[in-house]
Amino acid sequence: MKIEFYLNNDPHEIEVDPAYRLLDLLREDFGLTSVKEGCGEGECGACIVLMNGLAVNSCLVPCGSILGKHIITLEEFRKTDRYEAIEKGFMDAGAVQCGFCTPGFVMATESLLNQNPDPTDEEIREGLSGNLCRCTGYNLIIKGVKLAMEKGAGLW
Amino acid sequence: MVNAFHPETLSKALEILAENPCTIMAGGTDLMAQKARGFAIRPVFEHPLLFINHIDELKQISLEDNEIHIGACATLSELLESQLIADTFKDVIRQMASPPIRNLATIGGNICNASPAADTLPYLYALDAQVEIQSQTGLRTLPIREFIKAPKTNGLQNNELLTHIVLPNKEFDINFYRKLGQRRGMSLTKASFHGLANVTNGSVTDLCLALGSVAPTIVRCELTEQLLIGQSFINIEEILPTVLNKYSEIIKPIDDARSTAKYRKEVSIRLIKNFLLGLGK
Numbered sequence: 001m002k003i004e005f006y007l008n009n010d011p012h013e014i015e016v017d018p019a020y021r022l023l024d025l026l027r028e029d030f031g032l033t034s035v036k037e038g039c040g041e042g043e044c045g046a047c048i049v050l051m052n053g054l055a056v057n058s059c060l061v062p063c064g065s066i067l068g069k070h071i072i073t074l075e076e077f078r079k080t081d082r083y084e085a086i087e088k089g090f091m092d093a094g095a096v097q098c099g100f101c102t103p104g105f106v107m108a109t110e111s112l113l114n115q116n117p118d119p120t121d122e123e124i125r126e127g128l129s130g131n132l133c134r135c136t137g138y139n140l141i142i143k144g145v146k147l148a149m150e151k152g153a154g155l156w
Numbered sequence: 157m158v159n160a161f162h163p164e165t166l167s168k169a170l171e172i173l174a175e176n177p178c179t180i181m182a183g184g185t186d187l188m189a190q191k192a193r194g195f196a197i198r199p200v201f202e203h204p205l206l207f208i209n210h211i212d213e214l215k216q217i218s219l220e221d222n223e224i225h226i227g228a229c230a231t232l233s234e235l236l237e238s239q240l241i242a243d244t245f246k247d248v249i250r251q252m253a254s255p256p257i258r259n260l261a262t263i264g265g266n267i268c269n270a271s272p273a274a275d276t277l278p279y280l281y282a283l284d285a286q287v288e289i290q291s292q293t294g295l296r297t298l299p300i301r302e303f304i305k306a307p308k309t310n311g312l313q314n315n316e317l318l319t320h321i322v323l324p325n326k327e328f329d330i331n332f333y334r335k336l337g338q339r340r341g342m343s344l345t346k347a348s349f350h351g352l353a354n355v356t357n358g359s360v361t362d363l364c365l366a367l368g369s370v371a372p373t374i375v376r377c378e379l380t381e382q383l384l385i386g387q388s389f390i391n392i393e394e395i396l397p398t399v400l401n402k403y404s405e406i407i408k409p410i411d412d413a414r415s416t417a418k419y420r421k422e423v424s425i426r427l428i429k430n431f432l433l434g435l436g437k
């Protein structure tokens with residue numbers, strides 16, 4: 001199937017199996033390895049990317065659904081001020097250990113703050129409830145998001 | 157490579173379905189998880205894929221004649237954002253999956269999957285939702301309980317699409333929803349309970365209650381509800397044993413990896429009891 005879509009702001013036209021997972025397209029065909037596969041079934045959030053500005057699990061998205069869509073991965077998002085605020089917040093809080101889950105948490109944080117720039121602790125937990133981390137125990141990540149909100153005040 | 161269709165309009169989609177057996181792909185959160193085969197291995201589908209979740213006509217949420225019409229491809233996130241959707245329904249949706257899954261998952265997919273653990277169903281049963289089904293030859297409407305036939309089986313023919321869900325535009329004084337699972341949201345429901353009621357001057361004027369994951373399909377018993385409607389809170393306490401017995405008979409849970417039949421039954425009966433005794437508080 002021929003599809004046109006935007007990846008990290010560039011238009012692309014590709015021939016692809018419509019059932020191929022967006023996750024595989026991004027990693028295998030475009031070399032965007034910030035997108036991780038943890039579980040392959042929507043449980044862990046390591047594969048989260050933005051589709052038209054909203055966080056989605058790329059392991060559940062068939063390529064046939066991305067026609068005309070704008071996909072943003074961490075490789076592009078890291079060029080923004082918002083990313084810098086999140087990076088500083090996560091680093092200062094010690095929200096990163098092995099780092100496998102981190103790209104997914106960063107993208108989920110962006111999506112959360114984009115919709116709700118001033119979330120409560122409970123809302124942060126709810127917003128990140130689709131992401132698993134085997135290392136940090138989550139509290140440090142919540143703290144990281146709060147620091148990012150301070151550092152990036154006004155950006156969202 | 158599987159074949160695929162990506163029609164721009166509903167009528168085009170129905171035309172394709174009339175000519176080809178297809179696998180209908182909405183958000184894909186159920187289908188892709190079921191068909192996953194591992195890293196960089198293409199999921200295989202027997203039939204061509206018919207992508208529908210971009211079709212505008214299937215995404216609208218509108219209020220017509222005091223009924224809410226929800227397009228089958230409205231995502232759970234879009235329902236949460238809509239001002240037309242009742243808070244009692246939003247309470248249910250907020251406890252489903254996670255934000256990124258809700259950005260993909262559609263209400264139509266949740267219904268068509270016909271899982272006894274599908275979390276929109278108890279509410280839709282409680283409100284006597286209707287579903288609109290279209291094929292190239294026409295439109296038919298079914299009550300939700302007739303649409304869901306058995307676990308994993310819905311009432312669609314090969315050439316039909318679920319297009320809309322129609323709900324009465326109704327809020328209730330009392331809304332009591334509990335979803336029991338291992339991890340809030342993300343886990344499949346072990347048991348769920350939704351009780352809705354209106355009360356005036358110490359008695360019940362309207363009431364419906366539905367239970368999920370405790371029988372092959374959602375449990376709702378109008379006969380028992382009729383017994384309760386019109387009663388004062390004091391009378392409800394008196395007839396409580398009869399009511400609970402009735403539900404005990406119709407709740408037929410199973411043992412599975414998530415929970416046991418015994419737990420499911422006990423917890424459901426307690427939830428009904430708490431809801432009914434709480435009406436006067």
Ligand SMILES: Cc1cc2nc3c(=O)[nH]c(=O)nc-3n(C[C@H](O)[C@H](O)[C@H](O)COP(=O)(O)OP(=O)(O)OC[C@H]3O[C@@H](n4cnc5c(N)ncnc54)[C@H](O)[C@@H]3O)c2cc1C
Nearest residue numbers: 042182183184185186187253261262265266268274275318
């Ligand atoms: C990690 C995870 C967590 C989840 N948590 C929950 C939860 O808490 N509660 C819950 O209830 N569910 C949950 N689910 C299940 C799933 O997300 C929902 O059932 C979702 O609403 C399905 O919608 P979809 O659009 O993704 O369906 P799809 O996968 O696209 O389709 C599901 C089925 O319905 C058919 N179909 C879809 N739309 C139509 C239509 N309009 N007409 C005819 N047939 C159609 C498809 O052919 C397919 O058989 C979860 C799933 C995952 C992966």
Ligand code: FES
Nearest residue numbers: 038039040045059
């Ligand atoms: S790999 Fe997609 S959610 Fe785990």
Ligand code: FES
Nearest residue numbers: 097098133134135
């Ligand atoms: S830092 Fe290791 S999984 Fe989160």
